[in-house]
Amino acid sequence: MSASSHSPYVTAMADxxxxxxxxxxxxxxxxAALERLPPAFRAHLADVVIRIDDFADDATLDEMGIDDPFALTGLYSGRPIGDKSSSDSGALPDIIHLYRRPILDEWAETGVSLEALVTHVLVHEVGHHFGLSDADMHALEDSAG
Known part of the structure; x- marks a missing residue:
């Protein structure tokens, strides 16, 4: 019998x-949070890229005037639907960025479920895609929760 087969450390690390x-x-x-959004919203999100990174890059943080990379959990890059026109050919795709490490820190600090927190950040960024107010975003989040 090897020592590692009974070690609680090895067992825990394997889980x-x-x-x-x-x-x-x-x-x-x-x-999964996107799938819970109302169909009218989902129909306009098919071409939006969801990108998950550990942190925002330095250029993004600098552009936003953010010193602490843990302060940014998500970001929408693109033009809100109401600002788009048929002359936008060649534009980069709209992207919703979610930043894993800041989300995990907030999860650990708040005790909110990770699913609820990811949904909250995602819905906020979806709101920017649609040009929604904060009140509209809260209503959308309630429907996706």
Missing amino acids: PATYAPDLAQIEQLAR
């Missing part, structure tokens, strides 16, 4: 539930 969710798991939560 994936002991690790923080990775980029793919955060993406799964985000895609």
